[in-house]
Amino acid sequence: MLNIKNLHVKLEEEDKQILKGVDLSVEAGKVHAIMGPNGSGKSTLSYVLSGREGYEVTDGTAHLGDVDLLELEPEERSAEGLFLAFQYPVEIPGVGNMTFMRTALNAQRKARDEEELSAADFLKLVRARAKDLKIDADMLKRPVNVGFSGGEKKRNEILQMAILEPKMCILDETDSGLDVDAMKLVSEGVNALRDTGRGFLVITHYQRLLDHIKPDVVHIMADGRIVKTGGPDLALEVENNGYADILAEVA
Amino acid sequence: MALPQVKVDATDARVADLSLVETGWTAAARKNALSRLREMGLPHRRDEYWKYTRPDTLVQPEAPAAAKFDPQEPPIFSEMDRLRIVFVDGVFDPEASDDLTLEDVRIDRLAEANSDIHWARDLYGALEAEGQEPVERPLATLNTAFATDGVLIHVTGKPSKPISLIYYHQATSSDAVLHHVIKLDAGTEFTLLENGPAAARFNKVMEVEVADRATFHHVRAQGRDHERRAATHIFARLGAESTFKSFTLTANGVLTRNECVIELTGDDAVAHVAGACVGDGDFHHDDTVFVTHDALRCESRQVFKKVLRNGATGVFQGKILVKEGAQKTDGYQISQSLLLDDDSQFLAKPELEIYADDVACSHGSTSGAIDETALFYLRSRGVPHAEATNLLTLAFLAEAVEEIEDENLRDEIVSRLEAWLTRHQS
Numbered sequence: 162m163l164n165i166k167n168l169h170v171k172l173e174e175e176d177k178q179i180l181k182g183v184d185l186s187v188e189a190g191k192v193h194a195i196m197g198p199n200g201s202g203k204s205t206l207s208y209v210l211s212g213r214e215g216y217e218v219t220d221g222t223a224h225l226g227d228v229d230l231l232e233l234e235p236e237e238r239s240a241e242g243l244f245l246a247f248q249y250p251v252e253i254p255g256v257g258n259m260t261f262m263r264t265a266l267n268a269q270r271k272a273r274d275e276e277e278l279s280a281a282d283f284l285k286l287v288r289a290r291a292k293d294l295k296i297d298a299d300m301l302k303r304p305v306n307v308g309f310s311g312g313e314k315k316r317n318e319i320l321q322m323a324i325l326e327p328k329m330c331i332l333d334e335t336d337s338g339l340d341v342d343a344m345k346l347v348s349e350g351v352n353a354l355r356d357t358g359r360g361f362l363v364i365t366h367y368q369r370l371l372d373h374i375k376p377d378v379v380h381i382m383a384d385g386r387i388v389k390t391g392g393p394d395l396a397l398e399v400e401n402n403g404y405a406d407i408l409a410e411v412a
Numbered sequence: 413m414a415l416p417q418v419k420v421d422a423t424d425a426r427v428a429d430l431s432l433v434e435t436g437w438t439a440a441a442r443k444n445a446l447s448r449l450r451e452m453g454l455p456h457r458r459d460e461y462w463k464y465t466r467p468d469t470l471v472q473p474e475a476p477a478a479a480k481f482d483p484q485e486p487p488i489f490s491e492m493d494r495l496r497i498v499f500v501d502g503v504f505d506p507e508a509s510d511d512l513t514l515e516d517v518r519i520d521r522l523a524e525a526n527s528d529i530h531w532a533r534d535l536y537g538a539l540e541a542e543g544q545e546p547v548e549r550p551l552a553t554l555n556t557a558f559a560t561d562g563v564l565i566h567v568t569g570k571p572s573k574p575i576s577l578i579y580y581h582q583a584t585s586s587d588a589v590l591h592h593v594i595k596l597d598a599g600t601e602f603t604l605l606e607n608g609p610a611a612a613r614f615n616k617v618m619e620v621e622v623a624d625r626a627t628f629h630h631v632r633a634q635g636r637d638h639e640r641r642a643a644t645h646i647f648a649r650l651g652a653e654s655t656f657k658s659f660t661l662t663a664n665g666v667l668t669r670n671e672c673v674i675e676l677t678g679d680d681a682v683a684h685v686a687g688a689c690v691g692d693g694d695f696h697h698d699d700t701v702f703v704t705h706d707a708l709r710c711e712s713r714q715v716f717k718k719v720l721r722n723g724a725t726g727v728f729q730g731k732i733l734v735k736e737g738a739q740k741t742d743g744y745q746i747s748q749s750l751l752l753d754d755d756s757q758f759l760a761k762p763e764l765e766i767y768a769d770d771v772a773c774s775h776g777s778t779s780g781a782i783d784e785t786a787l788f789y790l791r792s793r794g795v796p797h798a799e800a801t802n803l804l805t806l807a808f809l810a811e812a813v814e815e816i817e818d819e820n821l822r823d824e825i826v827s828r829l830e831a832w833l834t835r836h837q838s
């Protein structure tokens with residue numbers, strides 16, 4: 162589903178190489194986790210895949226199915242089925258949460274030559290999905306993420322994911338800032354979307370989230386590279402011994 | 413202090429071909445206005461109050477040519493139930509207008525109200541004259557002296573629908589001077605709508621007296637002509653517990669100067685003035701607002717938002733003056749511009765002058781670009797670049813637009829803004 166080959170990325174404004182040859186493949190139906198120390202390039206990878214400005218790809222490729230992601234605008238990548246749940250969801254004063262989600266869904270449908278959803282059908286869809294995530298009417302009415310707690314912001318990300326039904330979901334530190342209850346809600350939301358046709362890339366600093374969202378494959382990222390790949394027990398190893406051992410081992 | 417010769421000359425030249433109405437109830441006010449005008453002279457580009465906006469084309473004897481613009485869409489408010497009063501290049505059009513009768517309100521035309529006694533006699537030119545302190549507004553005085561027509565509206569109850577002043581621009585160098593007087597009796601409520609470019613050059617004064625507990629709503633859209641020029645003044649005086657709310661949408665227009673002078677003279681009065689303007693290219697828009705608090709516990713809000721691109725210029729001069737004894741004043745002023753490129757500019761002069769000790773006043777002015785982080789967030793969810801930019805632009809304008817209380821009117825304004833943004837996207 163997602164195929165990343167030898168991806169090299171530097172900052173556009175500075176001569177600073179951040180990704181130094183990332184190789185990664187996520188198959189449909191699988192959940193891959195990326196763990197790694199702060200500053201290792203995990204968020205950068207998610208931003209480059211989703212098309213944020215400020216980065217320059219100096220080598221390598223990234224495909225979603227047959228589609229060359231790096232050729233596309235962010236909105237085109239989204240319409241192709243890529244979704245990034247942000248580490249820091251953005252507050253947008255003046256834009257209603259509902260308006261935003263409806264605009265996004267309909268823009269994607271339009272890009273795929275599908276018919277737009279009517280206001281009534283959209284409302285039905287949102288209400289159903291919001292209920293599972295315990296998102297109340299008030300949160301839907303408010304401006305996007307404005308005045309939301311950390312947990313509410315993350316649930317709002319998962320709500321958008323549930324509504325847009327992407328093929329490939331990237332979750333960047335979705336566990337950060339969540340208490341135990343919110344973590345459960347968010348994980349259940351993600352697990353409900355697990356499907357044979359959908360891939361997940363779960364970026365996390367801690368093992369905690371992976372107790373709830375059980376990964377098939379775990380990668381360790383350090384200094385802009387995937388340095389080790391293994392099964393779910395690799396996450397436990399990190400939990401017990403920290404990153405130092407693993408990093409020393411691959412050095 | 414003697415008036416500089418350039419001002420004497422400019423004023424002489426401007427009034428040379430204008431004739432003063434010498435009969436009827438406005439005669440005294442007009443004569444008085446002309447002598448006041450000769451004392452102050454018309455604005456000059458070196459005047460402090462015209463530092464950011466060149467008055468030359470508003471002052472010169474002939475209106476600069478302005479091509480009439482034909483929008484493809486029906487004019488704003490077309491679908492609304494309203495009483496229509498139409499002016500074409502400043503000339504009343506009886507065919508296109510409705511009958512000037514509506515319950516709970518008396519409507520006259522300035523040009524037709526020729527008797528010696530009229531209810532508007534104590535107001536015509538009076539609020540304008542009061543509004544000359546501490547800053548002179550000579551274009552309004554010129555208007556009082558030479559207005560050719562206008563509407564006199566006396567509200568005695570709660571009329572069932574708004575009165576809608578519709579201004580068409582036809583002739584290439586039309587020069588319209590209209591003067592309206594609106595008086596709301598105590599406890600009444602009334603909505604005035606205005607739309608259209610009016611003329612190649614438009615000088616308009618509106619004097620509004622809002623008596624105790626009365627509520628006045630005003631929503632205007634200044635048309636879509638690109639080349640037209642306008643200098644407009646609102647002078648309002650508010651009684652106790654009264655409400656005054658005015659919103660202006662300005663899209664296009666090579667030069668606009670909208671002045672609003674509000675005096676809160678009765679306790680617990682509320683005045684909100686707001687404006688949203690969108691300009692692309694040859695566009696200069698100036699909002700100059702002066703709010704005076706002269707009573708207890710009054711609230712005033714000034715909310716002005718400007719979207720500027722391709723070298724457009726926005727100006728805001730806003731003042732809150734709190735007089736001695738105007739305790740518990742709640743004054744708020746915000747002026748912001750969204751610059752969609754590096755060529756556009758926003759010039760702001762926000763001012764507070766406070767002579768009471770127990771007041772809460774705040775003001776702010778900002779100028780910025782589209783929030784790139786928000787833009788990326790929207791795009792990453794599939795919203796195309798242009799649409800995402802428009803969403804963020806409308807969000808930027810929202811605080812001003814939300815000052816319009818009526819939902820239908822608000823929706824009309826928003827849809828016009830959306831359409832403009834769609835036509836003008838990069």
Ligand SMILES: Nc1ncnc2c1ncn2[C@@H]1O[C@H](COP(=O)(O)OP(=O)(O)O)[C@@H](O)[C@H]1O
Binds near residue numbers: 172198200204
């Ligand atoms: N836009 C940027 N400007 C400057 N430095 C950046 C930028 N984006 C990433 N970096 C740097 O790149 C490195 C990787 O950051 P990031 O991808 O956020 O790591 P992680 O998500 O693994 O913590 C860090 O050293 C960070 O400071």
Ligand SMILES: [Mg+2]
Binds near residue numbers: 203204205248333334
């Ligand atoms: Mg990160």
